[in-house]
Amino acid sequence: MTTYANPDVLVETDWVKANLGKPGIKIVEVDVDTQAYDAGHIPGAIGFNWQTQLQDQIVRDIIGKEDFEKLVGGAGISPQDTVILYGDNNNWFAAYAFWLFKLYGHRDVRLMNGGRQKWLNEPDKEMTTEKPNPQPVPYVAQPPDPSLRAFVSEVLEVARMRHKNLVDVRSPDEFTGKVIAPPGMTETAQRGGHIPGAKNVPWNTAVNPDGTFKSADELRRIYLEQQAIDPAKETIVYCRIGERSSHTWFVLKYLLGLQNVKNYDGSWTEYGNLIAAPIER
Amino acid sequence: MNHQTRVYNSIFEMLPGEENPSPLVRINRMNPSPDFVLYAKLEWLNPFGSVKDRAAWEMLRDLEERGELGNGRGVVEPTSGNTGISLAAMSRARGYHMRAVVPNRVPLEKKVLLKIAGADLDVVSDELCPAPGAGGEGSINLAKTYAKAQRHRYALPNQYENEMNVRAHYRTTGPEIWRQTEGRITHLFVSLGTCGTVTGTSKFLRAKKPDIKVIAVQPSEGHDVPGLRNVSQLGVSKLFDPSLIDEILEIDYKLAYRRAMELFQNEGLRAGPSSGLIYEGARRIIERDKTGVGVMIFPDDIFKYTANMVRHIPSLAEGLHA
Structure with missing residues (x-):
C-alpha cells in the first residue's frame, strides 16, 4: 500500500488531541454552517467565517493580502506556526481555507482528517463553547501564488483547446444541468450544465463514510485510472462557488501529488452567468 | 385521571396508552376491497398533535x-x-x-x-x-x-438512536392496536423516519401474531415529505430493523399530498402527507391481498403542511385573494 504524496498535510484527530495547546500549533475551524462553531468547537480553536472573513465584502473575490494578514495575524497565528484546519461537511470550507493559506504562502498548513464530524463522534474528544482570546501577532503574507488559482480567461481557453484536465466536482444533477444549484442555495447561475470537456467526479468520491480521505491506492485508482485524469497535464478543478473544488484540489495536488493543479474558485456561479460562454449538458 | 369523563389533572395524563388509546377510524369510501377492513390510527389526536x-x-x-x-x-x-x-x-x-x-x-x-x-x-x-x-x-x-x-x-434524547423511541411503541402503540382490533389485525401499514414506530409496534405485534404483515412506505428519492426517509437516507437511524418488515414500497412522494387531500374530502380525516403516503401503500396492498384487517398509523394532521400542499397541488393557490 502506497502513502499519500504529501502525508504531512493531513493530521488525524488523535494527533490533534495530543497536540492541543502546544505552542506553534494553531487550530482553526471553518464551516459551511456558520452557527456550528458557536455551538461548540475543539478547545482552543479559532473560528473563521467563510462568508464574512474569507471573502472580500465588496468585490466578488477572496480576501486580499492585507486582509488575510490582518485576519491571520489577528488570530495570533504567525507565519512559522503549524495551522490545523477542520470543519463541517467533510472539510469543504476547511479545504477552501487551506487553499487560501497556501495561496498566500503559509508554509505549514494541514487538514484534520475526517473534519468536525469525526471529532464530534469520538467519545474521547472534548468540545467547548469557550472562545480563545489570541494576542495579535505580525503576519506578513506572500503575494498570491498564481499557480494555485485559475481565472475564467484560462478556463475559457481550456474549454476551447481541451489541453488541460478539467474536473467538475459537483453532483451529477448539477453537471448535467438538471439543477443549477443544490436545493436551497442562494448563489446561483443563469444557466445549468458544465464547461465543455470537463469530467464529472463528485467531490465525495474522495472520502470514506466516516469523512476521512480514501487511501492513496483508492484515490489513484479512481482519479488516475477510472477517470483517466492525465497527470502529465495541468488540471483545473471547479464546483459552484469554489469550496467543494478546494476539497478535490487538495486531493489531487497534495494526496496524489499531481503537479500544477489549480482551483477555479469563480466556478459555476461565474461561468454559468457569462454571456456566450460555451456550455455542455 | 378519568378517561370516561375526560377530566385530567395535567396534560400528561392524556398521553396515549392501552387504557387511553388513540382512535382507530375505519376507512369507508376509499377502501378498494369490501373484504378488507382498513383502519386509520389517528395519532394527531394525541395531546401534542402527533405520533x-x-x-x-x-x-x-x-x-x-x-x-x-x-x-x-x-x-x-x-x-x-x-x-x-x-x-x-x-x-x-x-x-x-x-x-x-x-x-x-x-x-x-x-x-x-x-x-x-x-x-x-x-x-x-x-x-x-x-x-x-x-x-x-x-x-x-x-x-x-x-x-x-x-x-x-x-x-440529547436523539430519537434516531434512542431505544426509548422503540420502547414507547412496544409499550403503547402495539398493545393498543392489539386490543382495538381484538387480535384480528393482519396488516400493519407504517412510514419510516426514525423507525421507532415500525420497530416497536411490529416487535410487539409479531410476538402476538408471527404471520402479521408489516408494510412500510417510503417516499421516492428527492422527496418533500418532512419526517420521512427514503431507503438511501435510512443509514442515519440506528433503530431500523429490516427483519421486522415484510415489504417496503417506494411511492412517488407527490401522491402523499394528493392522497392526504382525498382523505380529508372523502373520509373526513384531516391527514397529513405522511398519512397520505401510507394510505397509498395500503391501497396498493389491499388491491393485491383483497382480504384482511389492516391498521395504518397516521402520524399527524394536515395543519402543519398547508404551504407544502399549495406547492404540490397548485390549484389550491387559486382564488385565495379578493
Missing part, C-alpha cells in the same frame, strides 16, 4: 429518571418538527428549556410552532449535496455538538 408524543414522552421520562434533567439542564434534539413540538411542550411544562435543530426544508408552520411551544430554534441548511457521513445530517451533528460542548446545559 411523536409517544417517543418524546418515553425519552423525556427516561432522562428524568436517570437524573439527567433539571438545574439548568434541558434538552436539545434534531427534529423535522413533530418530535421537537412534543418535546418542547413537554419540557417547558415540566420546567426545562428545549432547543430544536431543524433542517431548513421543514415547513414554516412547524418552525413557527416550535417557537410558539417555547423551543429555541436552530435552522440548518441540510441537504447541500450527497455527502457520506455529512449529507442531510447537519441537524443531527449540530444537536450533538450542543450536547457535547455544553453538557451542563443540554441532554
Whole structure:
C-alpha cells in the first residue's frame, strides 16, 4: 500500500488531541454552517467565517493580502506556526481555507482528517463553547501564488483547446444541468450544465463514510485510472462557488501529488452567468 | 385521571396508552376491497398533535429518571418538527428549556410552532449535496455538538438512536392496536423516519401474531415529505430493523399530498402527507391481498403542511385573494 504524496498535510484527530495547546500549533475551524462553531468547537480553536472573513465584502473575490494578514495575524497565528484546519461537511470550507493559506504562502498548513464530524463522534474528544482570546501577532503574507488559482480567461481557453484536465466536482444533477444549484442555495447561475470537456467526479468520491480521505491506492485508482485524469497535464478543478473544488484540489495536488493543479474558485456561479460562454449538458 | 369523563389533572395524563388509546377510524369510501377492513390510527389526536408524543414522552421520562434533567439542564434534539413540538411542550411544562435543530426544508408552520411551544430554534441548511457521513445530517451533528460542548446545559434524547423511541411503541402503540382490533389485525401499514414506530409496534405485534404483515412506505428519492426517509437516507437511524418488515414500497412522494387531500374530502380525516403516503401503500396492498384487517398509523394532521400542499397541488393557490 502506497502513502499519500504529501502525508504531512493531513493530521488525524488523535494527533490533534495530543497536540492541543502546544505552542506553534494553531487550530482553526471553518464551516459551511456558520452557527456550528458557536455551538461548540475543539478547545482552543479559532473560528473563521467563510462568508464574512474569507471573502472580500465588496468585490466578488477572496480576501486580499492585507486582509488575510490582518485576519491571520489577528488570530495570533504567525507565519512559522503549524495551522490545523477542520470543519463541517467533510472539510469543504476547511479545504477552501487551506487553499487560501497556501495561496498566500503559509508554509505549514494541514487538514484534520475526517473534519468536525469525526471529532464530534469520538467519545474521547472534548468540545467547548469557550472562545480563545489570541494576542495579535505580525503576519506578513506572500503575494498570491498564481499557480494555485485559475481565472475564467484560462478556463475559457481550456474549454476551447481541451489541453488541460478539467474536473467538475459537483453532483451529477448539477453537471448535467438538471439543477443549477443544490436545493436551497442562494448563489446561483443563469444557466445549468458544465464547461465543455470537463469530467464529472463528485467531490465525495474522495472520502470514506466516516469523512476521512480514501487511501492513496483508492484515490489513484479512481482519479488516475477510472477517470483517466492525465497527470502529465495541468488540471483545473471547479464546483459552484469554489469550496467543494478546494476539497478535490487538495486531493489531487497534495494526496496524489499531481503537479500544477489549480482551483477555479469563480466556478459555476461565474461561468454559468457569462454571456456566450460555451456550455455542455 | 378519568378517561370516561375526560377530566385530567395535567396534560400528561392524556398521553396515549392501552387504557387511553388513540382512535382507530375505519376507512369507508376509499377502501378498494369490501373484504378488507382498513383502519386509520389517528395519532394527531394525541395531546401534542402527533405520533411523536409517544417517543418524546418515553425519552423525556427516561432522562428524568436517570437524573439527567433539571438545574439548568434541558434538552436539545434534531427534529423535522413533530418530535421537537412534543418535546418542547413537554419540557417547558415540566420546567426545562428545549432547543430544536431543524433542517431548513421543514415547513414554516412547524418552525413557527416550535417557537410558539417555547423551543429555541436552530435552522440548518441540510441537504447541500450527497455527502457520506455529512449529507442531510447537519441537524443531527449540530444537536450533538450542543450536547457535547455544553453538557451542563443540554441532554440529547436523539430519537434516531434512542431505544426509548422503540420502547414507547412496544409499550403503547402495539398493545393498543392489539386490543382495538381484538387480535384480528393482519396488516400493519407504517412510514419510516426514525423507525421507532415500525420497530416497536411490529416487535410487539409479531410476538402476538408471527404471520402479521408489516408494510412500510417510503417516499421516492428527492422527496418533500418532512419526517420521512427514503431507503438511501435510512443509514442515519440506528433503530431500523429490516427483519421486522415484510415489504417496503417506494411511492412517488407527490401522491402523499394528493392522497392526504382525498382523505380529508372523502373520509373526513384531516391527514397529513405522511398519512397520505401510507394510505397509498395500503391501497396498493389491499388491491393485491383483497382480504384482511389492516391498521395504518397516521402520524399527524394536515395543519402543519398547508404551504407544502399549495406547492404540490397548485390549484389550491387559486382564488385565495379578493
